[in-house]
Amino acid sequence: MDDKERAERYGRFRLGEDEARRHREWLDAHRREAHPDSFTDPFWGGAIAGTETFSFTPTGLGCIVKARCFCGAEHDLTDYESW
Numbered sequence: 001m002d003d004k005e006r007a008e009r010y011g012r013f014r015l016g017e018d019e020a021r022r023h024r025e026w027l028d029a030h031r032r033e034a035h036p037d038s039f040t041d042p043f044w045g046g047a048i049a050g051t052e053t054f055s056f057t058p059t060g061l062g063c064i065v066k067a068r069c070f071c072g073a074e075h076d077l078t079d080y081e082s083w
């Protein structure tokens with residue numbers, strides 16, 4: 001795989017619409033359950049936030065997408081139906 005192919009394959013990791021919906025639904029529920037202060041504390045997550053990490057794992061069938069909260073909770077956002 002040359003650099004151009006590598007850039008096309010790995011250079012644009014984004015959430016699809018279904019993954020974005022799953023993320024919003026999970027994050028809302030997770031914050032309500034694990035971080036209720038996050039809705040009222042303007043400094044929750046620190047001055048520049050950064051409370052989440054996303055991972056993208058390309059496979060031969062599709063891309064596995066996960067979101068992880070700073071507390072360690074993780075949720076699989078993968079749109080397996082599109083594989």
Ligand SMILES: [Zn+2]
Pocket residue numbers: 030034035069070071072073
């Ligand atoms: Zn959390």
